[in-house]
Amino acid sequence: xxxxxxxxxxxxxxSACSSYNLPDSPALSAGKQWVVMPFSNFSGSAFASxxxxxxxxxxxxxxxxxxxxxxVTDINALDTVLDPSIKSKAAQKWLSNQGADYxxxxxxxxxxxxxxxxxxxxxxxxxxxxxxxxxxxxWQGTGARSGWGRENLAQTGMEVISEIxxxxxxx
Numbered sequence: 001x002x003x004x005x006x007x008x009x010x011x012x013x014x015s016a017c018s019s020y021n022l023p024d025s026p027a028l029s030a031g032k033q034w035v036v037m038p039f040s041n042f043s044g045s046a047f048a049s050x051x052x053x054x055x056x057x058x059x060x061x062x063x064x065x066x067x068x069x070x071x072v073t074d075i076n077a078l079d080t081v082l083d084p085s086i087k088s089k090a091a092q093k094w095l096s097n098q099g100a101d102y103x104x105x106x107x108x109x110x111x112x113x114x115x116x117x118x119x120x121x122x123x124x125x126x127x128x129x130x131x132x133x134x135x136x137x138x139w140q141g142t143g144a145r146s147g148w149g150r151e152n153l154a155q156t157g158m159e160v161i162s163e164i165x166x167x168x169x170x171x
Contacts (some may be wrong), residue, residue, distance in 0.1 A: 018145035022167040032101035048111030100132040118149025121156040
């Protein structure tokens with residue numbers, strides 16, 4: 001009896017740490033050209049979007065997706081923090097030469113350590129898959145998670161992004 005009580009309490013505690021809104025995905029092809037474009041950063045943490053972009057590209061590669069990640073090469077990183085449109089304009093120019101079929105983009109709402117004794121990591125992100133030819137949003141999923149004290153922020157971000165991407169019907 002005690003074992004079931006502990007399992008029930010653990011399930012409630014663990015489920016309170018994360019939240020996802022993941023609708024059904026249309027069928028998407030891993031063999032087509034996917035491009036990870038710059039993510040929007042609304043988190044207040046500098047370079048959170050760049051960290052999430054790298055993780056998303058890595059998770060897609062793990063799924064054997066043909067993916068390219070937009071890389072800032074000739075833009076001063078400080079300039080992109082002060083004016084995100086600089087990166088966006090350069091990325092759109094780069095995209096026009098890639099022959100992309102799908103675009104992965106996102107908005108990062110939260111990417112930080114909470115204040116307090118344990119300083120738990122907290123991540124909130126919305127990913128979108130866009131048809132590159134029509135600019136139509138094919139799928140959108142959102143996830144948020146708070147990790148445990150002393151847990152790594154990148155690990156929490158990877159868990160959220162992986163959970164979202166795992167819901168894509170990629171074949």
